[in-house]
Amino acid sequence: MNDGYIVGTIDLAALALYAFALFFLCLVFWLRREDRREGYPLEDELTGAIETVGGPLHSASTKSFALPFGRGTVTAPTKGREPVDISAERYENFGGAPYVPLGNPFFAGVGPGAFAERAKWPDQDAHGNPRIVPIGSADGIHVASRSVDPRGLPVYGADGAKAGTVSDLWVDRAEHIIRYLAVDTGGGSVLAPMAMAVVKRDRVVVDAINAADFAAAPKPAAADQITRNEEERIVAYFGTGYLYANADRMGPLV
DSSP, X not given: OOTTEXXXXXXXHHHHHHHHHHHHHHHHHXXXXXXXXXXXXXXXXXXXXXXXXXXXXXXXXXXXXXXXXXXOEEEESOOSOOOOOOOEEESSSSTTOOEEXXXXXXXXXXXXXXXXXXXXXXXXOTTSSBSEEEGGGSTTOOOXXXXXXXXXXXXXXXXXXXXXXXXXXXXXXXXXXXXXXXEEOSSOEEEEEGGGOEEOSSOEEOTTSOGGGGGGSOOOSSSSXXXXXXXXXXXXXXXXXXXHSSGGGSXXXX
16 A cells, blocks of 8 residues: 555655645746737837737737825726827838938927826825925925025026026925926926926926926926826826937947
């Protein structure tokens, strides 16, 4: 009598090993389905033709997620997304060739100016209130006494010319940091990302774009809040300047 064997030479340890191997194989298939929720099916780089979609083990089923604060639901893969046109063309006609902007690079939507179609409502804190607001609307948040208050300081662009004056600060009420500088250009107010600004004692330098480019920056529709989509467009606009603001920023370094 062979104690421990279930059938023939198969014992409990062998069954555990087989079960683990089967579980691991199913896990690999599940992970591969999940990572194809967005961005698939693939397109041919030159013709744009749809490549093979694959069978049921290739494509994940649609999932719906309930958004907080009554914002409805979203699905993955995303359904009903509006296509976004970009003003760009291939630099050369080969697979993997980079795109170059046509016309004004700040509105081409490619390279450092690429953006995602984020939600058209403000980012919210844990209580459902807009996170990013002018500092006057954020109770308990102020500029530290040992820090330089940028309000009232002149703002200079990458070309060294004056773009305007800091008129207000937009802060993140959840993290208590400055997100944007409101810059009065003389023809209106635009928001410059704080992460792209260097605050000195007598000036603020935003070397992402030239002074003349500030006036055309995207502006929030509301005076006291900014949507996620507007944030995406503003950051993309200023990010574009790191490559396209001046001719000496384009092309190889060597």
